[in-house]
Amino acid sequence: MWSISATGMVTGLGLIVAIGAQNAFVLRQGLRREHIGTVTALCIISDALLIFGGTAGIGALVSRFPAALEILRWGGAAYLTWWGIRSLVSALRPSALTAQAPRSKGTVILTTLALTFLNPHVYLDTVVLLGSLANQYGPDARWTFAAGAAVGSLFWFTALGYGARSLSGVLNRPRTCQVVDLLIGIVMLVLAARLVLG
Incomplete structure (x- = not known):
């Protein structure tokens, strides 16, 4: 069982550690020391x-409705474009992240949810791919694999967010x-x- 759990954790980490919109936002919030918990x-x-x-088994359901993924693809692309332009504009006016106006908790929650659920890759990677890999272990052991993947996610986001927060004093320069x-x-x-190019 430990080997299945460890396989799930390593596989999960392999999918989420790559830099993406969600990870970039967690890093930024950690450096800002803002609502990181x-x-x-x-x-x-x-x-x-x-x-x-x-x-x-939701992965099978997601696979059967490509139109939903298409809507997410275009919505996600629009949101990421807006966020990217906003970040580039911010880079033109450098200031310490902690000196920037604080964001409300509600805004941060909505941004986190948007960056998570408007990304069609999260459904393909996390739901379809991890779900398929988990189900290869049979009806009981699949939950051990899934738990290992969830633990990997817990370790990663905790380390990324709080690691950035602990380094913010050193890195918080314009x-x-x-x-x-x-x-x-x-x-x-x-x-x-x-996303636009498919």
């Missing part, structure tokens, strides 16, 4: 719901923040382009 908790809970949903905003803007626009 809320952001990491939302990411962890969302991932767990998607992983266990895929394991329960020049560093300009580079962070520039990189986030580029990542968001590249991800948006990938």
